[in-house]
Structure formats: C-alpha cells, structure tokens
Amino acid sequence: MNLSYWEIKSWFSHVDYTIVGSGIVGLSCALSLKDRFPKANILILEKGILPQGASSKNAGFACFGSLSEILDDLTTHTEEEVINIVKKRVEGLQLLRSNLGDKNINYLQYGGYELFSKEDDMLYESCLSKRAQINAFLKPVFKEEVFSLVENKFHFKNIKEYYIFKQFEEQIDTGKMIESLLHKALSKGIKILNNVQVKSYEENNNRVNVNSNLFEFSTSKLLIATNGFASQLIEEPVKPARAQVLITKPIENLHINGTFHLDKGYYYFRNIDNRILFGGGRNLDFKGEETTEFSQTELIQNTLERILKTTILPNHSFEIEYRWSGIMGVGNQKQAIVKQLSNNVYCGVRLGGMGVAIGSTIGKDLSLLIS
C-alpha cells in the first residue's frame, strides 16, 4: 500500500502503543492505557471488518462458573486457585459494567441455571450432595448462598427434575457491548484500523517494527490481544477452539428467561429478543474444532437442533434464523496469559470461554504491564 506523506504523518508517526486485536481485551487495554497516559498515541490494528474472533460472536453469559465446573476445577486446581479464578470473574464483570454502564450492554439479572440430563445420575448426585459445601466455600466472595435448587419450571424435557439456580449470573447483549467499547475507544481519540492483519514484528533500537498485510511502521510498544489466533504471531501455549452457535426466529409465548448450562456446560442457551440462542457441542469433535476457520459442521449443528427440539423447546414450533461460529483461545490451564514477551512486546491471551467475565480485567492487567 502506497501511503501519502499525510497518512504517514497522521497515522503512523510517533505511535506509542500499538494493540493487535480489537476484541474485548484489545479495546479494554487501549482504554486503560488512555486513562493512564492521556497524551499517548494509541493505534489498534484489527484483521476483520468487525472484530473477528470471539468478542462479537459469543453468547453473552455474564457468569462466574457453574457448580459442576467449580467441583471439576477443584480436582485440578488448589482451593486458593479456584477462589481466585471466581474472584477474577466477579471483578471483571464489575469492571465491564462500570466501564460501559448497564444500559449500554443491556445487562439483565435473570439468573443462571445448570441442568442435568436424565441419564447423568453421577454428576447430578455429586452436585446435590456438595452444594452446601461449595456455597460455604464461596461465601467469602458472594456473602450469600450462591447455588440453590429449583424445580423444572420451564418444562424442559429429558432432564432431572431439579435445576441448580445461580442468583448472581447475568446476561448481556454482546453486540451492544462491543459497539459501546468501540464507541468509547474512538471517542477518546484511540485510532482503530480494520482489515489490517499483523504478519510479524521485530524489535529494533528500542522500538518495534510491525509488518502487516498492507504497510510497515514502528511503534514504541506492541501489545498482542489476539486470543485464539495468538500462535500465529507468538509462541505461547494457546490453541484455537471454535464454538458454534445458532439462534431461532422469534417464538410466540416464549417464557424462558435466563442463562442455562447443560451437560457440564458443553451446551449453553439463553433467551434474547423472544428467541433462543443455543451453542456448544465442541465435545463431539474436540480435534475438528481446534481450528481458526469460521464455519459450521453438520455434526454439531444437527445435534444442537435435535437437543433444541427434544429438550429445550419440546412444546414450541420454531425455525432457525442464523448460525455462526467464533474462535476462542484455550489451553490446559484456566488462567489467561498476561505477560511481557520481550523488551517492548506484551500479550494478554487465552481467555477460554470466560472472556465476557474476565476480558475487561485482562485488558487492564495487560496495560498495567507498561510502567
């Protein structure tokens, strides 16, 4: 791309901080940097026309973990680690809300539910028997009982007669969230360039040279917030994990409100605009879903439709209106990777399936690596 003198002077000279990726982490990092260094020249480079990873594709669950997930985490992490993971999610959600305002993200407190399939006696019994213990374990964070039991009030089929209810789980409008973040960043003078894919970078005389598909320039500091695509630029243990979703057309007399986790969270659904948004099924083909390709598979989409028909909406007729996928960044540990990689290069990646909850904090933590 042949840049003019004016373009070079306005966009690519004296760049202080360049952020790769305009998902929740990249945008939150940019906003935090602008708060800390109001005069800084901040540039975000994004490969998609819109943010093109997970932040504008997700289900909008503002959650901190279901009972079965916390029990599972306690088998692989210490109690202190698990409490810290939960705290980080709760703090992250508070930060998201205070940064953007509840109205701007359509924050709704319907609560969250964990459902158990009819055959899953072991998991169900284990969750019921350990519920009081986990409530006591989480008391220091929430001050109140977190998990309670409710009857099958939404009349789902093929599930156990009680759900586990989480009063503190909320939902947001994902599109509004990312729109508000973009709007806020632009209003503070942060520059965002779309359709620019960073291909490589190298450190040179205390600056970083950045090579993209369209141009090259140099920046004082480079911050990488590319999550599921991280291994294309840096060597950190992050794997892509595609997640597929579908949404119905509006359904008359739909009285389902809340966020729902089924089968250890491998499936999740919620109400939105009189529709049901339903995703999951990665466990049907973990290897096949370890990809950065945005597409859907028959195996997963057909399974989603079948469960929708037989379990979630057995008494409603419905049609599917849209299907899509997004790319998450996962690893064999739950903690995100937020670190300095070299003199002037930093990263905040590997948010797993919890980026709505922790993305604002991870973005802020990434900015705090710069003194």
Ligand SMILES: Cc1cc2nc3c(=O)[nH]c(=O)nc-3n(C[C@H](O)[C@H](O)[C@H](O)COP(=O)(O)OP(=O)(O)OC[C@H]3O[C@@H](n4cnc5c(N)ncnc54)[C@H](O)[C@@H]3O)c2cc1C
């Ligand atoms: C279907 C789905 C449902 C989910 N549901 C939930 C949920 O309900 N609750 C929850 O908490 N979390 C959920 N998540 C996870 C959450 O969305 C992610 O953890 C979070 O969005 C990650 O944010 P991020 O900014 O780190 O990454 P991303 O949003 O993926 O942003 C990274 C950006 O970097 C850009 N990029 C990558 N490489 C380059 C490059 N070389 N040059 C320029 N730009 C580049 C990408 O285009 C992308 O826009 C879900 C994810 C998916 C996919």
